[in-house]
Amino acid sequence: MTYPPTRTVEVFEDVAGVRVPDPYRWLEEETPEVRRWQRRQADLATSVVHDGQDPEAVRDLIQAYDSGSRPALPKYAAGRWFRAAGSLIVVADRPYGPGRPVIDLAGFGSERNPAFLSWLAPAPDGRVLALGICTDGSEHNTIRLIEVASGRVLDGAPEQVLHSAWAGGVSWLPDSSGFYFFALTGTPQEFRQGVFLHRHGGTTVEPIPVGEGSREYTLVQMSPGSRWAVASHRVGSPIPVAVRDLSESGTAWRPFVTACPGTIAGHVVGDHYIAVTDVGAPRGRVVAIPLDAADPNDPAGWTELVPEGDTVLRSLTPVGEHLYLSEFDQTFARVRIIDRSGATTGEVPLPGRGALAAPFFALTALAVGTPADDFVFAFSTLTSSWGVYRHRPGDTGIETLSAPTVMLDAELEAGWAIASDGVAVPYHVVRPSGSDPTRPAPTLISAYGAANVPLLPQYQPDLAAFVAAGGVLVQAYLRGGGEFGRDWYLAAHRDKRHVRDADLVAVAEHLIAKGLTTADRLALTGGSDGGLMCGVAVTTRPDLWRAVLPREPLLDLIGGTRDPYLDFVIRKAWADPDDPAEVRRLLRLSPYQLVSPGVFPAVYIQAGAADPRCRPWHARKFAARMQAAQKGEAPILLHVFDNAGHGAATAHDIAITQDTEWLAFLVKTLGLRGRLNRPRPT
Known part of the structure; x- marks a missing residue:
């Protein structure tokens, strides 16, 4: 040679x-x-x-x-579903309904550098759609804001570059007045990032206490009907490092769980942070941490909702008043349904022994956006391609939204x-x-x-x-x-x-x-x-x-x-x-x-x-x-x-x-x- x-x-x-x-x-x-x-x-x-x-x-x-590649799951907001269909972004009344095109991504790229959709996030009121657009394959993406009714690209989007989609893109405020996002503070080569708050008309740095010199990723989480915002920190083993009370103007972020070598990955549910954790349980358990706890670092103040068992607990997804608990049984997926007290109310009848589609890192999985009233998920096996399914709490079966093709x-x-x-x-x-x-x-x-x-x-x-x-x-x-x-x-x-x-x-x-x-x-x-x-x-x-x-x-x-x-x-x-x-x-x-x-x-x-x-x-x-x-x-x-x-x-x-x-x-x-x-x- x-x-x-x-x-x-x-x-x-x-x-x-x-x-x-x-x-x-x-x-x-x-x-x-x-x-x-x-x-x-x-x-x-x-x-x-x-x-x-x-x-x-x-x-x-x-x-x-x-042809059997994993589909991008649609995102829910204000009773409608937003998804990518080729180069089009479509909004529909059903997850894969015919709907109508909102915008063609081709307008953001060129023949040599086509636009790639890194993420999408509709505002809770469904009026504005935030998109992450990359044009060189690097994962570096910039935010575009689209008026859903007209398809018009709005002025005033943040100019900061997001290093990747690992922090989920943007986290909208519950009232749709703005969003948090995690982006570069310098050049991509310097790899320094920070949390920003964008409101219509301006973008400011958000002073979240994550620790001196940390280069880890941070994702801000909120929930409709809750007054709390939580900053989850660390991409592979996230913890809720800071919390803020949004009900009172001018309140600052305060440290929350800061002394934890393990993982605490969950969601804001009312006045608690309900999470899967491996603290005291290598295979995972579900706990509820009061967001106003005097000492959130002390596990003695946490309430155990689901104890450690034989399976490996991996993640939670809020669905209406329920939480869908994803777990691994000898690598194969199971999904248990629990209520807010931790009681098991059912199990999703999966199509076989395989895997649910999940982000590469645990932090990214926390970016769920507006919770839907039913559980929409992609599933495949080592021998059958991806399908998309829906389970409604209380149902005994699942609905096939997009069947496997191979x-x-x-x-x-x-x-x-x-x-x-x-x-x-x-x-x-x-x-x-x-x-x-x-x-x-x-x-x-x-x-x-x-x-x-x-x-x-x-x-x-x-x-x-x-x-x-x-x-x-x-x-x-x-x-x-x-x-x-x-x-x-x-x-x-x-x-x-x-x-x-x-x-x-x-x-x-x-x-x-x-x-x-x-x-x-x-x-x-x-x-x-x-x-x-x-x-x-x-x-x-x-x-x-x-x-x-x-x-x-x-x-x-x-x-x-x-x-x-x-x-x-x-x-x-x-x-x-x-x-x-x-x-x-x-x-x-x-x-x-x-x-x-x-x-x-x-x-x-x-x-x-x-x-x-x-x-x-x-x-x-x-x-x-x-x-x-x-x-x-x-x-x-x-x-x-x-x-x-x-x-x-x-x-x-x-x-x-x-x-x-x-x-x-x-x-x-x-x-x-x-x-x-x-x-x-x-």
Whole structure:
């Protein structure tokens, strides 16, 4: 394999006195030289991936299974439902009624930079619609205000840029006179954010006491009929850090729950904050905290509504006078209905064993807007695509609002591998129907295991297309994720981050020992922090894999300490970069620093040029070092896509192209040619 020429430089990074060589530092810059190099790498990747096969056949497969992609749920306000329908924003009397168009998003973008809807939030009175618009795939979005009756774009919208949709967009005041929002206070590169209050005519900084120097996200929560506002803080493990009485003019925010290492994620309900918490309950319990409590930090003053049980409690959704409690039963979703005293009044009869659609982070899930009188939710399984359903309190059944469009012709089974410390690590296997389970099969492990984020047994179009092409999917639930509660998450957090990587190896070795696959038929993929997992796996255990596919990856933890956003993430989840011992531990976890000459499997790295979280230089530097270190014949490929980011705001056509090339690499590397099948409709 002849790669584009790549020079090295004599550069060293000094982190807390630890001197680290960085021979590809120049690839961090966005210079004409780097962009030319990046383009040549992309051209090489495309030509190698598609050589000898029909890219249109792969693209057709991706598009067919993409028809089952997760829909954006409609938002409720003033008796009507607002939703995106293609480029149109539609308002209707029913969640998916025909309704009428309010505005066409195409007017906010261009052919080169189409507008992407990051979020939408109707005012409680339904007269004004707030939209978050991104035009470069970066997730950075700006607020647009639309008059619902006329579709007119209103003047005077805030000018601040929102770094992402992680704080839910905007939180309207109950009287629709304005809203709170969380946005950048400087450039995106500086990654400094704050809460703002916008009223018609002006925007001011909101002085919420979140702690000196905190870079965590903050979401303001309110509820119709309540006088209270709560500021929830921390994106992965939120707590109600401050409270304000809105009934009295001029009252200030006061600290609320500030001394809590765990999670308290809930909603304002009357004069209480009712929440799921892992304080005193690793699998979660439901508590009510008085919003006027003299000492809200003392759990003795909380009222327990639902005690800890065998399932993992995850989130609450207000529905009229009820609360719908989402929980995981061995990763599969259950939804219990409770009243405000915590008494169980029913359970939602879900369509199968699968997952409810949920935001990536717990904080984002708190941005529910105006509560509806019924529970509208999206649901899928590992073998059936997303449908949207409605449950009304008191009903014994559910109503299908939007039926699933794809049924994967596959079988599902469960298993577990025993990690080196004796812990059972669960996984699910999705196998094409009719395949022989006794013969080693081309297999793809998909995993994450980080940040208290649960990997759910849900439909993913790209993974479904891989199974349709003849592959076996293994979804592994590694420690560090949120599938099994707080203890599972903390078991691979900070100084225990290596546990996640050991769990992955245990699963891979178990699958090989079981005869499900062999090392020359086994591939691995993961995105973001899961991309770092891939980088560790390919550099420390190259013998286990035929192919490794990191997507939007974080790959240089040492270099990440120079990036304000990643410095925030690394300090929270990995180590203190001001401590030399901690820096040396980071070096043992950082894929870019782990690369040394050897024989590696095929690698295909995919990244976005506009990614604000794992900037494309991570992929560039890692690919360059891997290409120089490769002593074997397998290709090390890199494709950085223009106008693409971390995935949450990438335009649909670009995402389809990314998935097509990703799948084509797997089809070619694992020998799945000629097994490209169309989906079976439901």
